[in-house]
Amino acid sequence: MTSNTPSRPAYIVTGIRTPFVKSGTQFAKVHAAELGRVALSEMLIRTGIPLSEWGALVDEVIIGNTGNPADTANIARVIALRAGLDQRVSAYSVHRNCASALESISQAALKIWYGESDIMIAGGAESMSGMPLIYNNKANKFFETMNKARSLGDKAKAFSHIPVQDFLKPRIALMEGLTDPMCGVNMGQTAEVLAKEFQISRLTQDEFALSSHLKVAKAQVENFFKDEIAPVVLPHDPETVVENDIGPRANQTMEALQKLKPFFDKKHGSITAGNSSPITDGAAMVLVCSEDGLKKLGLSPQAMIRGYAFAGCDPLRMGLGPVFSTHKLLQKTGEKLSDFDVVELNEAFAAQVLACQMAMDSEKFCQQHFNTSKIGSLNSEILNPNGGAIALGHPVGVTGTRIALTATRELKRRNKKKALVTLCIGGGQGGSMSLEAV
């Protein structure tokens, strides 16, 4: 698409998310599909339109998810049905790693622009607590032999070679998912590369991390998140209802952050658990409509989706993805970085956000990569005004929806016009989206 504005606009109408909860805590036993189910059904219910009527209205449900729980092969379908949408509504899951949920909004917008759809649901659901341990190859081989063994003797023989030590060395799906198969490097290590190349000090990173916590704390005090969060009843223990994000620390201090040891490069590194986004569980949904869709629903829009772009970059420097995708986006929409009143740039790592800021504002970097002058300076005043993933956490397949939702709501609150939503993507990509308040 080369035109500046799509001829058939797509709007973000409303959205909701579950609390974002640090993995291994309250949501440890809650399935990603259940988190998604709560977010979706809450979003639908809160419009005041009865659940039973949505089946005839919704064209499609697109859900981002990266963990692919084995028991919900197409998690979007499970979420849609459990949320109360009836059988006729089509649903599919998308995986673009850290931008899966931004991908879901992009596809919803594209189908509306193209004239195929009017009412779309886009979102993400992730339980990083729920990611499995996998038997290693030797253990798998044992099961294979066992299955093939027909006679009792064969079975006995197979049993006599139980590789006990291999059962105790499972592969950790979460860790493998966060390791880049092209360069064999963990996501945190890619951030280390940027910190060193861009010479971003530990102190600067920790200051950034602290400010993320403090901004979230301020937003909480101002009740900013209250209207976007749907409480979750733990299905196995209904007396526990999780109402708020678990992760942000209002009492975070520089002192505490400075005490942490570098996690990925113990000797020369600066990336710590404190200046990285924690592993988190959660889900988020937005409703995306055309003008016809809005009329059918009788709802008013919050923001127009002006355009999106995804672009590739060096997997070893995946954190710079937003620079590449934003460059591409601005070319598509004809906007300038200075046009934006609010920017949500996902905080995978403090170093990575800071590196993006520097690269965008660097003539040299932009000349080298885009053969253009610099993209521009990204004013810290408008960057992640309500904090980001370092405090709230980064449920990989969900964050895209969260930042689009937060940006939309922040535009409304500030009564401003334009927001840029962007994130880096494991594997060396970036995703960006331009929103305009209506």
Place this chain on the structure above:
Amino acid sequence: MNDSQIENADLTKQKVTRMTQFFTGNAFKVNISDTLAIVDFDLDGEKVNKWDDKSLNELDQVLSKLEANKGSLSAVLFRSAKPKSFIVGADINVIQKITTKALAEEAGEMGQRVFSRVEDFPLPTIAAIEGPSMGGGTEFLLSCDYRVASDSSKTIIGLPEVKLGIIPGWGGNFRMTRLVELPTALDLILSGKALNAKKALRAGLVDEVYPEGLFVNKAMEYARTRKFKRGVITPKYSTPINKYLSNNFIGRSIVFKKTRETLEKTTRGHYPAPVKALELIEKSWGKSRAEWMKLEKEFFSELAITEISKNLIRIFFMTEAVKRESGSSLSSEEAAKVAPIKQMAVLGAGVMGAGIAYQSAAKGLWVFLKDVSYSAVGKGIQHAKKLFDKSVSRKKLTKIQAEDKLRHLRPQTDYSGFKGLDLVIEAIVEDLAVKKKVFAELESVVGENCILASNTSSLELSAISADFKNKARFVGLHFFNPVDKMPLVEVVVTDATPPENTTRAVNYVKSIGKTPLVTKDGPGFLVNRLLVPFLLEAGYIMEEGADLEKVDKEIKKFGMPMGPYELLDEIGLDVVSKISPIFEKSLGERFKASESIYKVSGDSKQKRFGKKTGLGFYKWENGKRAGIDKDNLEALTGLSLSGQKFLVSGEALANRMIYPMINEAAVVLEEKIVASAEKVDLGMIFGIGFPPFRGGLCRYADSIGLEKIIKELERMSATHGPRFKPTEALKRAAANGGTFYK
């Protein structure tokens, strides 16, 4: 979608065989396919097949015709032409009309003879069962040589006769005990429990089960190709122990003895049918078919003419009628068209609110459960989860189903999404001012078609709705505690309630598996209004120095599920002492509570509110009674509760507690709180468990005679106080025919 209901389902791949019409009657159509005779039961003008004189006669005729052609036939296959329904039994209207033993014997004999003829038929007979087979339907399939069933969820096979106060009368006792092992047979005959196809196969009650979609063809194939061996029938035993218990004299004696003991406990002497069935089986064991039949006929005839059976059948008809009624002036067609309740909210996640939310979610509705905090809502959802978990452990639900139902409960503390609701039920504190405030809020957040309901038990609707903008949408939905177990819901309407809204509420109650009873607004509606005099009398009886535990026992002997003191403890003494003055104020001195009730509920040392505080008239431990708290009660009230001074018992005691209810029922009927005496009975049986074998409160009154009751009330009024004074309404009812039922 598992019904093969598409018009071009590929059933024709089966070898097509030519069918020859052989017989066409009003109940049966017989076709011959090769050498197989296919007898289809298709009772003219009815939705279901049932046995009456005509259909039995026609079956007899069919058998004769087939017998005349037996040389060219290999087997006879009996089927039902009614979709997913086999035979629902004998026509209950016919049984209800049997008034003499001679008529009963005639009815028994006819069925016995025809079914024995089926059993003795010279060709192999096969019953193909899809859908319910009840009573006489089951007795019929037992007389066939072989049985195949469809695995349709609608297939159930049972002998529910005892539920109507009778026993199987057409050889079912003989044939069931012969076909399945003794403990199973007793379970089926004495409790009226039915088996689904899978369980029937396991019990040996059917020989094969086929998938629903293939059933018609598979049943034909079975009848055509199976090599039939006819001879001695031996049950399939599930365990060696059951084999021993069925086959061995000592084993059987143990089973019979244990069963008798259980029956004594469950029937408490009020329900003779299962006891008679057991006696029949025990006495006839090992004897010839003729002897079984003789005794069966005798017992059946004895039972069929009892008042108990007539009462139970009447209640059966009453509940069937409620299922069809719209509850308002709407016709059943109009009633089917009113907007259904799909999404609803319950305000208040306490015991009642959580119970209502559970019951509604269990039946597939989306339910918002709202309370002031998430911790309160969470407790309510936990309550529902425990009930769902119980259903899973009892195998009534799969884990997946239970999880799905639990997901239908949405927690909330605000009014978000209320615009999309069809119904809101308020189940918050019984405080008029609070309720009025909440309803004012509700009126501003819900859509215009949303019904607003209150679960109040003691406030009048007119008081709650005094400031409503739209009174037409307001009804009472009075559930009983515990909601999941109690079958009745009072649907309370006011003069402002249009018929559509009454029916919407009635349809909702039906949709969640409860029995609706439409009542007019007024103190205590129907059930509590009639129950309160019973409860209050317990206080006066205590003041006369009664042994409370003994009184409870006597009242249970009358047939009430609980005695008055136990019931007071269950309801809560705080509740009773709070509502009595309200009742007295609007209904007069016959609702005046005794001093003793206030003394007990107002115990200054500890909260003596009944079961919920662990102490009332009884001491309660872990939700179970642990004896009357006699010493403390005596100290509190200054009474002696030894029972030495209070010697009333048996019928006289029951009269003293029940007659005030009858006295009030007359007033309620005149005030048209409910539409008829039948509805009073329905309410009392399903609302407080008034003994069904007595037919209900009004039916019981009629059986005594209203004149006699008035005389007794006058006598008690003179001895015990004016609260017993016969009401003018009762006098008018007595003068106008002498009975409540016309």
